Amino acid sequence: MDTIERHAPASASMYKGAGIYRYDDFDREFLRERVAEFRAQVARRLAGELTEDEFKPLRLMNGLYLQLHAYMLRCAIPYGVMSADQLRQFAHVARTFDRGYGHFTTRQNIQFNWIALEDAPDAIAALAEADLHAIQTSGNCIRNVTTDEFAGAAADETVDPRVYAEIIRQWSTLHPEFSFLPRKFKIAITGAPGDRAALQIHDIGLTAKRDAQGRIGFEVWVGGGLGRTPILGFRIRDWVPEDALIAYLEAILRTYNALGGRENIHKARIKILVRDVGQARFAELVEQEFATLPREKFRLDPAIVAAIEAHFTPPPFAAVPDAAAALAGAVAADAEFAAWVGRNTHAHREPGYICAVISLKPIGGVPGDCTAAQMDAIANLAEQFSFGEIRVSHVQNLVLPHVRQDRLHALWQALRPLGLATANVGLLSDIIACPGLDYCSLASARAIPVAQRIAERFADLRTQHDIGTVFINISGCINACAHHHVGHIGILGVDKKGEEFYQITLGGSASNDAALGDIVGPAYAYDDVVDAVETILRTYLAVRSPGEAFIETYRRTGLAPFREALHAAA
Amino acid sequence: MPLLDGGHVVEDPWVLVPDDAPFPADAPALVTLKRLPEARRPGRRLGVLLGPASRAEDVAAALPDLSLIAVEFPKFRDGRGFSLARTLRERHGFTGEIRAVGHILPDQYRFLLRCGVSTVALPEGADPAPWQAALGRFGVAYQPAAAEEAPLDHLRRRLAAP
Ligand code: SF4
Numbered sequence: 001m002d003t004i005e006r007h008a009p010a011s012a013s014m015y016k017g018a019g020i021y022r023y024d025d026f027d028r029e030f031l032r033e034r035v036a037e038f039r040a041q042v043a044r045r046l047a048g049e050l051t052e053d054e055f056k057p058l059r060l061m062n063g064l065y066l067q068l069h070a071y072m073l074r075c076a077i078p079y080g081v082m083s084a085d086q087l088r089q090f091a092h093v094a095r096t097f098d099r100g101y102g103h104f105t106t107r108q109n110i111q112f113n114w115i116a117l118e119d120a121p122d123a124i125a126a127l128a129e130a131d132l133h134a135i136q137t138s139g140n141c142i143r144n145v146t147t148d149e150f151a152g153a154a155a156d157e158t159v160d161p162r163v164y165a166e167i168i169r170q171w172s173t174l175h176p177e178f179s180f181l182p183r184k185f186k187i188a189i190t191g192a193p194g195d196r197a198a199l200q201i202h203d204i205g206l207t208a209k210r211d212a213q214g215r216i217g218f219e220v221w222v223g224g225g226l227g228r229t230p231i232l233g234f235r236i237r238d239w240v241p242e243d244a245l246i247a248y249l250e251a252i253l254r255t256y257n258a259l260g261g262r263e264n265i266h267k268a269r270i271k272i273l274v275r276d277v278g279q280a281r282f283a284e285l286v287e288q289e290f291a292t293l294p295r296e297k298f299r300l301d302p303a304i305v306a307a308i309e310a311h312f313t314p315p316p317f318a319a320v321p322d323a324a325a326a327l328a329g330a331v332a333a334d335a336e337f338a339a340w341v342g343r344n345t346h347a348h349r350e351p352g353y354i355c356a357v358i359s360l361k362p363i364g365g366v367p368g369d370c371t372a373a374q375m376d377a378i379a380n381l382a383e384q385f386s387f388g389e390i391r392v393s394h395v396q397n398l399v400l401p402h403v404r405q406d407r408l409h410a411l412w413q414a415l416r417p418l419g420l421a422t423a424n425v426g427l428l429s430d431i432i433a434c435p436g437l438d439y440c441s442l443a444s445a446r447a448i449p450v451a452q453r454i455a456e457r458f459a460d461l462r463t464q465h466d467i468g469t470v471f472i473n474i475s476g477c478i479n480a481c482a483h484h485h486v487g488h489i490g491i492l493g494v495d496k497k498g499e500e501f502y503q504i505t506l507g508g509s510a511s512n513d514a515a516l517g518d519i520v521g522p523a524y525a526y527d528d529v530v531d532a533v534e535t536i537l538r539t540y541l542a543v544r545s546p547g548e549a550f551i552e553t554y555r556r557t558g559l560a561p562f563r564e565a566l567h568a569a570a
Numbered sequence: 571m572p573l574l575d576g577g578h579v580v581e582d583p584w585v586l587v588p589d590d591a592p593f594p595a596d597a598p599a600l601v602t603l604k605r606l607p608e609a610r611r612p613g614r615r616l617g618v619l620l621g622p623a624s625r626a627e628d629v630a631a632a633l634p635d636l637s638l639i640a641v642e643f644p645k646f647r648d649g650r651g652f653s654l655a656r657t658l659r660e661r662h663g664f665t666g667e668i669r670a671v672g673h674i675l676p677d678q679y680r681f682l683l684r685c686g687v688s689t690v691a692l693p694e695g696a697d698p699a700p701w702q703a704a705l706g707r708f709g710v711a712y713q714p715a716a717a718e719e720a721p722l723d724h725l726r727r728r729l730a731a732p
Binding site: 041140301 | 625646647648649650652653654656657660661675677678680681682684685703707708709710711712713714715723725726
């Protein structure tokens, strides 16, 4: 039944997920060196030769956090792209070193919450077997670059962002100058006009685009970030030519490394520097640095771009006609399938293909959690239906990017018994929630149970479909890991004299129309927050114009009707 | 203090001159930025100690007279010195000795060298072994840096054994 075997030309028999950057001996040598270094560091720590203070930045450079109950290992999934074999390796790590599951994050990584320090080097060595690692998933360095989960597949894409994401990944790996920055540094890149990578809440956001001659360049956003001082990034340059990309990134990073705040951890992100010196002055400083950099040294040679591009050649798509009619037939015959297709797919650029989203938000589940058995099953399905390729989305779902439309129904049927066919992408139960007080040592309140209770309150999917697209984001503290400021409905856990309270914001967005939400009023107690969310959603249903999405209604009406309803309900 | 050069402990000929002390008659003098103007004299081997907030521009005019620039790391987490060293090399073409002083970990040694640092002042009694080990550990890197390395392509290069 395998599309690849049945339809692919013979030359593709070696095909093993072309959408993945495949390591060569050089890359593997590097990873082996890195594992050896980390093993030695853990040994020095266990032997007492390193203090915890000295060990901390070293373990953080390898993605090892100390959480409430245990160490947590955050593994990189570079720009959210992985192969079936790699997903199986994560399943293996989950089974062998953790409690049988992993947690996909908003930065397209995977976290294991129960790793013993002694085991960490072995877990990392196991990852390296599948060309995986945990480098720079934490610490004050350039973190895993994120991108559009439909990269290389989306119908509206103009430039494949994976190529540049990989270039940035390589360039930033163990960067000698930028590994001890004032604070963490996050870069996102997209190659489509529709922003699916939340560019404006990143330290640097890049849009790859083409000029009239078809040459590639980048629009650059800088200074975005959430946390306790949420700020949206500003556009520092409309066009950086492809060959100057690395030089321009060096100029921004060097300006930040030299001038960024280092006294107060809460004032150390680049957004604060930009705010303090002003956007215009910051841009001037970057331009000065850019002008004096040895450009030839940093020139991104088109030959290198071509070499990396070769890793991302399209898979051997079958020449099939668009199956819209067949799909429409299946949809008409089965309302449940219709609901899933309506919410969990995205247009593909190739005729006859479609992107399928696997929701990791079952009603009552933990957002982003996936068991080892599910990972293995998804890996198998990726091989059967999507050329062995899987993506992690920045809203903690998984994507099979290249599914034949005429096989979509078969995929859906295979997902159902696995509990992976929830038709709720973009609906209110597709909640982004951080680990909160259940795991995180910084938390003020729980986040996961709030997400579960909201989903359970609206367990009837028909109501959810009626409400339509609404993004709910729940952070367990002011650090805003679940991006509550940019949720259509944002929920922030706060601690009031030892009790959990929740502040609600409305109207945030992380897309092209990026905005920070407005606070509706006083915070709600744990027991009342779900009622408040229900009141907000019922108010929307009452005041919306026909066909108007939640965020559109909010932009039209502002806070007033929601405030009134909440006040009346209190 | 032991001075590390290429992984080996070497003799340190430099004398750090406190701000209130006279300049030594014939030893090379390491002075603070404040005293740099009065310390410049033909024939004197001169070095300057730069605090973590210093910029390369602060000493740019004096570079022809300088044989040594010591860059201070107040805490190993404070990475400003990496940019400072690299700017001195790449933008200002400084070819003298750049020395890292302060709180530095062996794990940072390769990074320092790649940013153009030549020597590291170790705390009294420090064991050079972990520093030597750190040098041996990485043979490959993914980006151009200030140090001369053998590029494999635009991004990747093989680091020379020290
Ligand atoms: S938002 Fe707060 S509670 Fe949630 S993961 Fe981040 S630090 Fe932890």
